[in-house]
Amino acid sequence: MSPARTNLCYRDRQTGAIVTEPIFAETTLRWFYETVLGFQVLNVFLNNRVFCSLYGWWQNSPSTCTKIPEFVSCYGINLEEVELSWDCYPSFNAFFSRRLKPGVRPFVTQSEIFCSPCDGKVLVYPQLQDDTLIPIKGSSISIASLLDSEVAAQPYVGGSALVIRLAPYDYHRFHFPDDGKANLTKAIKGEYHSVNPIALARVPGTFCRNKRTVTDFNSKHFGRIAYIEIGALTVASIVQTYTPACVKKGQEKGYFQYGGSTLVLLFEPKSITFDSDLIKDSANGLEVHVLTGSQLGKQP
Template identity: 60%
Template sequence: MTSKTLKTEIYYLERQTGEIIYEQIFAEKTLRLLYENYFGFIVFNYLLNNKTFCWLYGKYQDLPLTRSQINKFVRRYQIDIKETELPLKNYHSFNAFFSRRLKPNARIFTTESNIFCAPADSRILVYPKLTAETQIPVKSSSVTIAELLNCEKLAQIYRQGSALCLRLAPYDYHRFHFSDTGKALPAKYIQGKYHSVNPLALAKVCNIFSLNKRMVTEFISNNFGRIAYIEIGAFTIGSIIQTYTPGIVYKGQEKGYFQYGGSTLVLLFQPGTICFDDDLIQHSLEGLEVYVQAGNQIGKKNQIQS
């Protein structure tokens, strides 16, 4: 066993009902073996935590033979198939289902310009004001924005700003969207590792966000200033796919999607541009993630710009 005691259970708040939910950890036995077992962690780091293994695993999930996993996956995690764009029989592989689109209007983004909507189905934590050192707390440690962005100069734009962390479980809808209308610059790829982003892994390796491969997009929002979108890959993530075209984009427009595996989004905001909803601030102070869906209101435009 490792010398560090890890949290054995994970809970989050279902915002719509107010219920505290025990999270079913995808591939829990494997994840605990890799992160809670001393020898398992060594095997993971030397043999599995690399581009080649994750690419091969992603390609395997593209094969037609993986279609047999879909029905079992849907039943176990109670996925609402009434929302999916296609009938289950029309998905040619597990990866095709994993990165599924939803039916039109399954996720509604309000047209009110002062409302900031969640860009993805996820469990979120909000950070209304980052420290002068531009750090985002992650479990028992913290990650600097410069490390996250891989750019000290870009990090200064968000000094003492705000941050939003969105964690997607493997059974979530894995496409992400723009939360406002504005201009999106081309995404920049940052090479890195392939750690899981589950809280079990974050408890073991606290700087995963700055270690993993990721993509950074600078977005000049019409109503919320400059925003950095950071898509963070994870263990067995085959690819982070960008589907938008750089230039003018619109609120609710799809930005891209993750292929197989759990994953995380981090959004960084300039100081004084957004006011997160009070309930999210309070729960984040308690360390309790809140589940929201893409299009749900999570904040408002700060009417008094600092």
């Protein structure tokens, strides 16, 4: 298996610039997914709940605070946005799942506007195939497999999908994109592969194989939405902070602990129209980096 040394690029929606993505622990990630020995080591020793839990426990230890300044410097994290001073966090994991200052990620207030639930790199799929497949990164992901239920997939046949990939340096809390009623979250057991495109190229069915959680969200203005959080390598846990009940647009839903992660939102047919620039870039396989609360689409 020869390493694929192509750069990963995305469009920064705020500036319009095409950016080469800084890959967290790139050398290690490529060794795991682009060499035979590395992939064997990953699957035998690391791709399991025990390792990820232990790794998460270590990231919660006070000794990891020394990693924060280097992490901030390496990835250009804007500390002016962060709720607390970096030296107030008791561990690296606490900083990783940091909250931001009030008002830093304002949600568009118009009810007809659909807002991004998190920071990250977006791909949109305006019309899912009749057999409910999402063509993510060269593979076709079955909605039924993603939801772990043929019955749960039926409302989204012919609908739309939104995929947002969070890199380790992104703000890792996620929010409700609209007013509505959120039901109890269902946990689906699975594996712990990275969700970086390097890993997706090696394990195309990652989203259906990884540990994930699903929430049935009855949105006030965009119909029924399947709100899916997908864990990844070294993600110790997906934490839900909401209470199942009526929720408000912009309200925090939860957060990912240490590691890159992904959100997938599924929509019923004709319930959302994504912005044209996102549709164009997604059709060309180009991810677009967006911020929490910014417009991604609107009511048809």
